[in-house]
Amino acid sequence: MTQSKSGDTVRVHYTGTLNNGQVFDSSKDRAPLEFTLGTGMVIAGFDTAVTGLSPGESITTTIPVDKAYGPYQEEMVAEIERANIPADFELEVGQRLEMQVPGGEAMAVTITDIQGDTVTLDGNHPLAGQDLTFELELVEIM
Incomplete structure (x- = not known):
């Protein structure tokens, strides 16, 4: 089965939660997020987590602060x-x-x-200083 790689445009469903379990964003009730891997369109940890997935594959990953929105300043x-x-x-x-x-x-x-x-x-991003957990499903490699 084909795996996603840098340069691929992908569609991903996701649900993002904070350490306390609060959902801060989800694509479940809307179209999947579409982006190109390796181009900086999403936070680094999100990009890395999707790379290597096959369509239909799901994972849960925690992205540390330094691979998300950075430390609170x-x-x-x-x-x-x-x-x-x-x-x-x-x-x-x-x-x-x-x-x-x-x-x-x-x-x-x-x-x-x-x-x-x-x-x-x-001026900090609202999610700065936080580890972020994502449930990800690669829907499609385009």
């Missing part, structure tokens, strides 16, 4: 003045925003706190 958290955000923009904790950083690059941040005129923004 306190230096990615910043407090800014509310005045630096357009006044007509309604803010709420948990909201994801895109902001421009020095150098002109766009960066996704999450509002983690609002205290008076101060807004706390976290």
Whole structure:
């Protein structure tokens, strides 16, 4: 039976859970995730786990922090003045925003706190600092 390898475009069903068993994402009720192995389209550990699977094969794997979204970095958290955000923009904790950083690059941040005129923004990926467990099923090699 054919096994998936770098350069193959694959379709995968997955369910991702945290160490406490909480499901953070799943493709079960939608189309399988489609990506090309070895191109960096998914986190490194996910790519590695799918490589070598045959269509119809399922595995459960735990991807450590360094092969997932990396460690949580306190230096990615910043407090800014509310005045630096357009006044007509309604803010709420948990909201994801895109902001421009020095150098002109766009960066996704999450509002983690609002205290008076101060807004706390976290530039870490929401899953940074966590090992991730995935149930994977290779549906198809295209």
